[in-house]
Amino acid sequence: MPASFDRRRFLQTSGAAALAVGVLPRAAIAADPLTIGIVYVGARDDFGWNQAHAVGVKALRELPNVKVVEEENVPETDAVSKTMESMINLDGAKLILPTSFGYWSPFVLDEAKANPDVQFRHAAPLWKEGDPKNSGSYFAFLDQAHYVDGVAAGLASKSGKLGFVAAKPIGIVLRNINSFLAGARTTNPNATVQVIFTGDWSLPVREAEATNALVDAGCDLITCHVDGPKVVIQTAESRGVKSCGHNADQSPLAPKGFVTGAEYKWGTIYTGFAGLIAKGQPLPNITFGGYDRDMVQNSPYGAGATEPARKAADAAIAKLRTGAPIFTTAIKDNNGKIVLANAPKDNYAEPLNNMDYLVEGVIGSTH
Amino acid sequence: MTDAIGAAAHLTAAPPRRGSTLALRLRAGSEYLVIPVLAVLAASGLFGLFLLAVGKSPLTFLDLIWVGGFGSAFSWGNTLARAAPLVLTALTVAIPAQLGLTIIGGEGALVLGGFAAAAVAVPFVGSGAPALAVMPLMVLASLVAGGLWIGLAGLLRYRRGVNETIASLLLSYVAIAVTLFFVEGPLRDPASTAKASTRPIGALYAVGKMPGLNVHWGFAVGVAVAIALGVLMSRTTFGFAARITGGNMRAAQAQGLPVGRLMMSCCLIAGACAGLAGYFEVAAVQGRANASLAAGYGFTGILVSFLARHNPFAIPPVAVLFGGLAAAGGLVQRRMGMPDATVLVLQGFIFVVLLASETLYGRFSLFRISGRQGRA
Numbered sequence: 080m081p082a083s084f085d086r087r088r089f090l091q092t093s094g095a096a097a098l099a100v101g102v103l104p105r106a107a108i109a110a111d112p113l114t115i116g117i118v119y120v121g122a123r124d125d126f127g128w129n130q131a132h133a134v135g136v137k138a139l140r141e142l143p144n145v146k147v148v149e150e151e152n153v154p155e156t157d158a159v160s161k162t163m164e165s166m167i168n169l170d171g172a173k174l175i176l177p178t179s180f181g182y183w184s185p186f187v188l189d190e191a192k193a194n195p196d197v198q199f200r201h202a203a204p205l206w207k208e209g210d211p212k213n214s215g216s217y218f219a220f221l222d223q224a225h226y227v228d229g230v231a232a233g234l235a236s237k238s239g240k241l242g243f244v245a246a247k248p249i250g251i252v253l254r255n256i257n258s259f260l261a262g263a264r265t266t267n268p269n270a271t272v273q274v275i276f277t278g279d280w281s282l283p284v285r286e287a288e289a290t291n292a293l294v295d296a297g298c299d300l301i302t303c304h305v306d307g308p309k310v311v312i313q314t315a316e317s318r319g320v321k322s323c324g325h326n327a328d329q330s331p332l333a334p335k336g337f338v339t340g341a342e343y344k345w346g347t348i349y350t351g352f353a354g355l356i357a358k359g360q361p362l363p364n365i366t367f368g369g370y371d372r373d374m375v376q377n378s379p380y381g382a383g384a385t386e387p388a389r390k391a392a393d394a395a396i397a398k399l400r401t402g403a404p405i406f407t408t409a410i411k412d413n414n415g416k417i418v419l420a421n422a423p424k425d426n427y428a429e430p431l432n433n434m435d436y437l438v439e440g441v442i443g444s445t446h
Numbered sequence: 447m448t449d450a451i452g453a454a455a456h457l458t459a460a461p462p463r464r465g466s467t468l469a470l471r472l473r474a475g476s477e478y479l480v481i482p483v484l485a486v487l488a489a490s491g492l493f494g495l496f497l498l499a500v501g502k503s504p505l506t507f508l509d510l511i512w513v514g515g516f517g518s519a520f521s522w523g524n525t526l527a528r529a530a531p532l533v534l535t536a537l538t539v540a541i542p543a544q545l546g547l548t549i550i551g552g553e554g555a556l557v558l559g560g561f562a563a564a565a566v567a568v569p570f571v572g573s574g575a576p577a578l579a580v581m582p583l584m585v586l587a588s589l590v591a592g593g594l595w596i597g598l599a600g601l602l603r604y605r606r607g608v609n610e611t612i613a614s615l616l617l618s619y620v621a622i623a624v625t626l627f628f629v630e631g632p633l634r635d636p637a638s639t640a641k642a643s644t645r646p647i648g649a650l651y652a653v654g655k656m657p658g659l660n661v662h663w664g665f666a667v668g669v670a671v672a673i674a675l676g677v678l679m680s681r682t683t684f685g686f687a688a689r690i691t692g693g694n695m696r697a698a699q700a701q702g703l704p705v706g707r708l709m710m711s712c713c714l715i716a717g718a719c720a721g722l723a724g725y726f727e728v729a730a731v732q733g734r735a736n737a738s739l740a741a742g743y744g745f746t747g748i749l750v751s752f753l754a755r756h757n758p759f760a761i762p763p764v765a766v767l768f769g770g771l772a773a774a775g776g777l778v779q780r781r782m783g784m785p786d787a788t789v790l791v792l793q794g795f796i797f798v799v800l801l802a803s804e805t806l807y808g809r810f811s812l813f814r815i816s817g818r819q820g821r822a
Contacts, residue, residue, distance in 0.1 A: 148780040150776045150786075151785070154741045155738040158528065161524045161527055161528065165514065165776055170780060181738060249640060
């Protein structure tokens with residue numbers, strides 16, 4: 080610190096900074112790099128959804144001739160419109176990646192209409208025909224990584240009773256739960272998954288309560304689908320049970336019980352966008368994928384992952400990379416009703432997108 | 447809350463001995479400008495030291511505040527848009543403050559007001575009902591919802607002696623919970639899966655932008671309301687009675703002033719301001735009611751009002767200052783690689799220094815009207 084307080088140095092640097100700011104044109108920069116703006120709804124180091132995107136952006140920063148501007152804690156109000164406009168007007172951004180669900184309507188749609196020469200890609204499957212051509216959606220099928228979590232959990236858990244703390248009983252969450260169970264059943268045919276829904280994306284107190292309740296009910300491995308899994312993982316660790324992560328890498332939070340976690344690999348999508356723009360090619364309106372397209376990954380194995388669990392998970396990942404299906408038998412819901420007599424061979428098949436049920440083996444209710 | 451007495455004393459002070467009355471009154475009035483400006487400068491100085499301590503240049507920071515908040519037409523649009531809800535939510539604090547009431551529950555009244563506006567509009571969507579009929583209804587609903595909510599805190603204070611600060615804050619959480627109950631339950635748009643919202647109010651009933659500006663009408667309306675309430679509080683018997691009550695409630699009661707009615711009126715007006723802010727959030731920004739209505743404008747309004755010393759006329763410029771800081775905060779994040787909390791640190795410095803500067807009023811003989819020296 081003392082160096083910072085040196086008067087002469089301060090005058091030199093701040094004077095130079097003032098000069099530089101005054102002399103340089105504010106948006107235009109010599110080599111004309113591609114400026115990409117990323118907007119986060121929360122903090123970039125939240126061990127969850129936002130961190131997963133920030134990790135992807137790091138990959139983007141390593142590209143030559145790409146300039147990244149990031150803004151965090153931007154609420155889903157007028158503020159996000161103004162942030163996007165500011166990135167376009169003051170930073171010269173040509174691609175905007177607003178990463179929160181609630182940014183889309185009306186904010187991203189309005190900005191896309193008002194700025195036809197700027198590309199907008201939003202991190203949720205919401206773009207449809209008729210929406211602005213310069214806007215679009217990207218998303219990744221995290222259920223494939225949750226399936227791998229399940230494969231490892233089936234062997235890492237002694238009791239076979241797995242716990243799942245989930246935000247809301249909607250399709251994307253139900254699918255992760257069902258895939259987690261499908262994975263666990265491949266390594267432990269008697270495994271069950273008990274679910275507690277907290278009701279919203281970020282309710283830390285209820286998430287801790289739910290984790291404790293699941294442990295009290297006999298679950299010895301907990302995973303989750305909430306925005307920031309930090310509380311769930313830490314609570315599980317303090318209760319002495321194992322855990323699997325979600326969204327980003329939570330292994331530092333649970334040095335004893337962490338098995339592995341389902342992580343997005345947004346970097347693949349982001350560097351892909353930058354590459355297309357560099358080549359002068361149009362960006363697709365919809366981008367999606369899973370393990371087969373390198374868009375999801377599993378966290379590094381933690382101390383909770385036994386040797387057989389690691390081997391089985393590695394094998395499952397290798398199969399998913401070739402596009403092997405997650406659901407192989409008839410899909411039955413946990414009320415005994417057969418929902419799909421023949422499970423689709425394709426992990427991206429339409430019926431799987433509309434899951435509104437929990438499969439047999441999951442203890443819990445969607446209501 | 448000695449302001450009111452102080453202001454009243456100025457009006458009734460003995461005629462000055464030398465110089466023109468106007469010049470002296472200007473000099474006396476300038477105290478209310480000079481001290482806050484000095485306070486903001488002092489806070490900026492402290493914040494500059496903070497920046498140096500973390501190895502960042504204060505000059506770069508100042509330049510980015512200028513560029514991001516005030517340096518261009520675009521930046522002004524950004525600033526005014528962010529200031530728009532703050533003008534109204536600051537009035538929610540400032541009006542009851544004239545009576546010595548500290549109301550901090552504007553957030554809930556805003557959310558409830560916005561929800562009421564959406565709830566009224568949604569049944570008419572697609573019915574062909576003219577905007578000229580539905581929009582006033584939406585405004586009315588938001589005024590009533592917000593007004594009754596803060597009015598309830600005022601009633602509890604007047605009738606039962608319940609602390610209005612705590613009551614309004616707790617009622618705020620109730621208002622948000624009630625809104626979320628309807629938004630996630632009976633009034634939910636089935637199409638909103640991951641983020642529960644009411645059905646959209648549609649383009650017909652939406653409020654547009656002011657001509658030539660990328661700012662919605664909420665800002666102009668907020669400024670107009672601030673001026674109207676400023677006149678009400680400083681130039682009418684109602685305002686005078688309110689300020690007397692704020693100075694000494696028992697004395698006001700002894701004088702036969704209708705203290706209860708004054709309290710209720712001020713709380714209803716205050717709540718209506720927050721409700722109106724909610725109306726604009728729904729009609730001009732979100733297009734529907736959902737959890738994003740609780741974006742913290744009600745709480746930032748508290749800061750704005752205190753910074754403006756609860757003077758309605760001073761609220762718009764202070765709100766613009768805060769809007770500018772918020773607008774520039776993003777640029778600071780992007781260019782200096784500093785976290786979002788940086789601007790909050792600056793706001794904190796400003797708030798603390800400003801509160802501390804309250805003790806300076808009346809201490810400088812420069813601002814005295816009468817020739818008397820020393821403390822009053």
